[in-house]
Amino acid sequence: MLNPQLTPDGKLRHLLSTEGLPRAILNQILDTAESFVGVAEREVKKVPLLRGKTVCNIFFENSTRTRTTFEIAAKRLSADVINLNVNTSSQSKGETILDTIDNLTAMHADMFVIRHAQSGAAHLIAQHVAPHIHVINAGDGRHAHPTQGLLDVFTIRRYKPDMHNLRVALVGDVLHSRVARSEIHALTTLGVPEVRVIAPKTLLPQHVEKLGVQVYHDMREGLKDVDVIMMLRLQNERMSGALLPSAQEYFKCYGLTPEKLALAKPDAIVMHPGPMNRGVEIDSAVADGKQSVILPQVTYGIAVRMAVMSMLAGNSA
């Protein structure tokens, strides 16, 4: 099947999902991001790659951090950036997504960064746009959030360069997490031998083991000897439903405390995609502790997004 993210000659044209991306392209993104890390440490934190290009951040769903890091990434590539919060604009007047896109294309936008509550929204737009236009999925429903998955993998690779010798545990709400899905695909493609998911049955998708992961319901057992602990955000709205008894109960079983962290390898790193619920999925002592790489994740997110944008912009169909 034709991968809608790639040009006919196999180059990355859109970034919609880490699923189905060849290892060579994943590595190219991570290597290129490595080159961009240094750019942020210079006096002039900009490169001229996307000079004259216009990037539209279209967020049908709120996300301050993701939008901000995409905006900074685009600006450091010298692009012009337009931010649209569509909640507050013409969609509320009844315009369809594709009409919104067509209008922005008529204003000569070159790249769209899309966040939408509906799975598949970015795919829909990617199939619609002209050959010289690029689409980046910044999170669609429960489906995928590829740049977050990539920046997590990038962070892992920076701290634990030997990816072929790693045990990674994802802890928490895998069911509703597009981040978890994107990470699992990226990690398995890059050859990480053991990816574990640790969660109550109610927060795991059915047949999750088909993604190539090992399932644990007991956190103490699952954390044993892992190199990387990736905490997932527990969305507060899930608490009100029947999936979980209470936040306190959840923290008791699946919250990362210093005592549970001690079960992992002594040099294990702790990650979280943000925003964190302190005292629900992670203890403050861990979030602010020595093993936490949560803030470096945010910094690397810019370099990874710069890498993705600059690769896409050069690969027209």
Place this chain on the structure above:
Amino acid sequence: MILPDAEATFEVLLQKLKPLITDNTALVGIHSGGVWLVDRLLPLLGRPVARGTLDISFYRDDFDQRGLRAENKPSQIPFDVQDQHIILVDDVFHTGRTIRAAMNELFDYGRPASISLAVLVDRGGRELPIVPQIVAAEIPLPVSQNLQLLQSEDGRFHFELKDSL
């Protein structure tokens, strides 16, 4: 055509460079060949000289046609560029576009006191008003040919001539 010996050419480059080194000189190699040259040159200069590397992938002027090069490397300028006399080092000087990109990148690190250019080979075909100050060998070549510097595992240099695509 008979190519000169790359090791002998390197020796010429070294001898021409030596008198230009001052207290605040830095050698900046352009990936990949220029970096190889800098790393061979530094221990032979007889005094400590700052080392930098540039990968000009983010500054190329053909990005719109060719996209981002897959094998880019981080640029490393670990010294303060301000008031340094920088000598850019590259293997083969051709159109001058790489040097234009390298100079633009350098200025994003600061304002050097001066920039000069040392190349192993000037193959002709300049497209910009950029002239190297140090040239170890002149090998005029038609556009249809491509001269490359190669480095074997023991660090020794040799040239390879190919037909361009």
